[in-house]
Amino acid sequence: MDYAFFGACSATAQIADALDQFLLTRTFLTSTDRCSLEDCSLAKQLEGKVPPSHINLTRWYNTVINGSTFKAVHSACRPKIAAPAAAGGAPQTKSAQKRAEKAAEKAANTKKSDKDIEAREYMRLRTTALAQSGVEVYPHKFEVSVSLPEFRKSYDNLVPNQELPEKKLTVAGRVRFVRPSGEVHFLVLQAEDVELQVLINASSYGGGDLAANVPPSIAGLRQASCLSYEQIIGLVRRGDIVGVRGFPGRSKTGELSVVALGVALLSPCLHMLPKKSFTNLDSRYRQRYLDLIMNSKPRHIFHTRSRTIKYIRKFLDDRNFLEVETPILNMIPSGATARPFKTKHNELNMTLSLRIAPELWLKQLVIGGYDRVYEIGRLFRNEGMDRSHNPEFTTCEFYQAYADYHDLMNTTEDMLSGLVAEVTGSTNVTFHLEGPEKPATVISFAKPFRRIGMLEGLVEYMPGFVLPNVPLESQEFNTFLINQGKANNVEFKEPLTTSRLIDQLVGAFVEPKCVQPTFIIDHPQLMSPLAKWHRDRPGLTERFELFIGGREYANAYTELNDPAVQRRCFESQLEQATAGDEEAQQLDEDYCKAMEYGLPPTGGWGLGIDRLTMLLTDSHNIQEVLLFPAMKPE
Numbered sequence: 249m250d251y252a253f254f255g256a257c258s259a260t261a262q263i264a265d266a267l268d269q270f271l272l273t274r275t276f277l278t279s280t281d282r283c284s285l286e287d288c289s290l291a292k293q294l295e296g297k298v299p300p301s302h303i304n305l306t307r308w309y310n311t312v313i314n315g316s317t318f319k320a321v322h323s324a325c326r327p328k329i330a331a332p333a334a335a336g337g338a339p340q341t342k343s344a345q346k347r348a349e350k351a352a353e354k355a356a357n358t359k360k361s362d363k364d365i366e367a368r369e370y371m372r373l374r375t376t377a378l379a380q381s382g383v384e385v386y387p388h389k390f391e392v393s394v395s396l397p398e399f400r401k402s403y404d405n406l407v408p409n410q411e412l413p414e415k416k417l418t419v420a421g422r423v424r425f426v427r428p429s430g431e432v433h434f435l436v437l438q439a440e441d442v443e444l445q446v447l448i449n450a451s452s453y454g455g456g457d458l459a460a461n462v463p464p465s466i467a468g469l470r471q472a473s474c475l476s477y478e479q480i481i482g483l484v485r486r487g488d489i490v491g492v493r494g495f496p497g498r499s500k501t502g503e504l505s506v507v508a509l510g511v512a513l514l515s516p517c518l519h520m521l522p523k524k525s526f527t528n529l530d531s532r533y534r535q536r537y538l539d540l541i542m543n544s545k546p547r548h549i550f551h552t553r554s555r556t557i558k559y560i561r562k563f564l565d566d567r568n569f570l571e572v573e574t575p576i577l578n579m580i581p582s583g584a585t586a587r588p589f590k591t592k593h594n595e596l597n598m599t600l601s602l603r604i605a606p607e608l609w610l611k612q613l614v615i616g617g618y619d620r621v622y623e624i625g626r627l628f629r630n631e632g633m634d635r636s637h638n639p640e641f642t643t644c645e646f647y648q649a650y651a652d653y654h655d656l657m658n659t660t661e662d663m664l665s666g667l668v669a670e671v672t673g674s675t676n677v678t679f680h681l682e683g684p685e686k687p688a689t690v691i692s693f694a695k696p697f698r699r700i701g702m703l704e705g706l707v708e709y710m711p712g713f714v715l716p717n718v719p720l721e722s723q724e725f726n727t728f729l730i731n732q733g734k735a736n737n738v739e740f741k742e743p744l745t746t747s748r749l750i751d752q753l754v755g756a757f758v759e760p761k762c763v764q765p766t767f768i769i770d771h772p773q774l775m776s777p778l779a780k781w782h783r784d785r786p787g788l789t790e791r792f793e794l795f796i797g798g799r800e801y802a803n804a805y806t807e808l809n810d811p812a813v814q815r816r817c818f819e820s821q822l823e824q825a826t827a828g829d830e831e832a833q834q835l836d837e838d839y840c841k842a843m844e845y846g847l848p849p850t851g852g853w854g855l856g857i858d859r860l861t862m863l864l865t866d867s868h869n870i871q872e873v874l875l876f877p878a879m880k881p882e
Contacts, residue, residue, distance in 0.1 A: 367520055371518045374518050383473045384472070387473070390418075390491040390512065392418055393418045397441075400504060403496040404504065407498060408498050411497035411498075412496045416494075419491070420492070420514065422439065423435050423488045423490055424437070426485065428481070431451060433481060434446065437492070445499070445504065446490075449507070454510055474510045475512065475513060483513060487520075489515040489516075490514055491512040494508040494509045533879055549872060555670070556667060556864060557857060559670050560644050563663050563667075564646060570620060570622070571621075572623055574606040574623055575609065577591070577601070577603070578600060578602075579600060581601040581603070582605070582833055582834060585832065586629040588628070589628050603628065606625065606627075607854075610645060610646075610647045612842045614847060619848075620649065623644070626640050628640050638871070638878055647853075651849070651851035652851050656792075656805075656851045657792060659853070678866065680868065681797050689797070691764060692765075699769055699792075700768055702768050706753060706758060710732070712732065713757075725746060730749065736757075738752065745827055746774055747824065750772060759800075765795075766795050770790070775789075777833055778808055778852075780810075781808075781813070797863065800859075801860060803854050804852060807852045809843065809848070809850065811844045814839075818840070821833040858870055
C-alpha cells in the first residue's frame, strides 16, 4: 500500500488515527491473515484513501492507541478472516485447515503471553512511526521557566474559565494520561510529584515557532521541533516526556491547566506503561524507574529518606561534628561482628574486604585530634537477605571525645524525637508491627526512652532464668545458657559460643518486648570487644542498643581506650573464630598501635538509616526503602 496519499490529504486527526489503526492491524496479523485482509472494512476504507466515517475515531483512538489494546483491531478483522465460508466465500481446503489447526496448536502452547507480543509490537510500531514522522524527538535543550509545583502554587487562585494569555511560560513533564475530547485534546503531565493538565484546543493551538514572542530567558524550544496539532494526536503517547509553551488558565470544569501554544516531544516512551497499576513487588524492585513513574508511595518514601539524612546531618553539623569519609576497601575487616565481602586488588596482588564498619578509622581521627567526627555511608556485609537485611546498607556513625554512653543516650533521644517531629509533625509514629493487614501501633518518641539491662531483661522475660554466681566467660555459664534454652524450646544456631547464646536468648525473649523505644544496656564484655568495661559492674560493658518495635536501630558505647585491654579483647575474638564463629573480629595491629598514642575518653554511636526510614514510612520490607535493592537473578 502506498501511504504517500496521507501527505496529500488534508492533515486531519481522523486521517492520522486511521493510519495508526491500519498500521497496527497490518503488523499484528500474520502473513496468512493479510491475504484475506480485503474482508476487513476498516482496511478497505483505508485502501480506498477515505477516512472511515462510520467509525467513532475517538473510541478507536482510546482503545487502540492510548489504551495500547492491539487485540481490539485483531479481533475486529479475525472473524472475517477465519470464517470466509460463513460469509459466502469458498470453503477452506484440507491443507488450509491443517495449517490453521497447527497454528492454533502453536498459539495454545506458546510460552509468550499476549502482553509480551503487544509490548514488542508496540515498540516496533512506535520507533517506525517516529522515524517516519521526521520530528526531532531527542532535542539537546529545553528550558523550563516554571516547574509544575511552582505553577500550581502561583496560579491556584484562578477561577473556572479564567485565562492569563499575557503570562507566557514553558513547562515540561511526563505524559501520564492522554484524553482526546472532540476539538480539544488534553494531556496530563507529571513532574516532581505534581500533575498538571495541558489543554490543546485545535482552533487556537499555535504551533509554528515555539519560541515566538517568548522572552529569551525562556525561549528553550528553539532547539526542539514544534508539533502540529495533528502530530500531537498521532505521536504523543502515555509515558512521553514533552515540553509545552503556553499560558495559565483554568478549564470550565475547574481544572488548573496550561493552555498550549506549542508542544515539543522531548523524549518518547517506547514501551507501554501499565494500564491500571504496577504493584508486583518483584517487578517494582527490578524496574524502580517504572515504579517511580507509576506509583506515588515510593516517591514519598524516598523523599522521607532524603529528609531523614538531611536532618541527621544538620543535627550533627549544628553540634560541631565534622563529616568525613573513610576507606571502603580494607585489608582487615573490623569494627563490627559480621562476615565481609572479599575482592582482589590486582596491582597489589592482595585480597581486600569491603568495609563492614568505619569505626576504627573514625576513632583514629579522634586520636589525631578531631574531637567530633561522623560519617554517613554504605556498609557491606556478606550475610543473609530478608525483609530487614540487605547486603549493602546505609548507616550514620559518630564519635565524640569526652563523652560516655549516658551522653549518647541523651543525644539519641534528642535526635530521634526531633526527627520524628520534623517528619510527622508530632512525637508519634504509626507503624503496623505485624503487617499492614493487622492493627497499627502508635510508637511514642517522647523523652525519656526506657532503659533495661541486658541480663536483667532475661531475668524479667525468660521463664525460669536466674543468673548463676559464676563468671560470664566460664564454661559453666555456657552450659547454663544451653540448658536454659532447651528448657524454653529455643533452637540455638551454631556456633554455641557464650556471646552467640546470649544474643539468641535476648532476641527470643527481650527484644520482642521492646515495642516502644527502649535502650538495652550493659552488655557482657565478651559480646563487645570494642566497648569499655563497666565502671561499676565487672564483666559488663558500657554499651546500649536501641530497639523499637522489636528491632535494633542504634548501637553505641563508651569506647575502650586501653590498648592492652583492647589487644586482649581482639585475642578473645580470635579464639571465637577458631571455635567456628565466622563473624568474630580480627586483630587489627594498626589500630592497636594507633591507640598507644592515646585515645581520649570517647563515645561512639551508629544508626541504621534504612530501618529508620522503614519505621517512618510504615514500610515492612527493606527493599521498599532502597532505590535499587539486591535481587536474586531472574
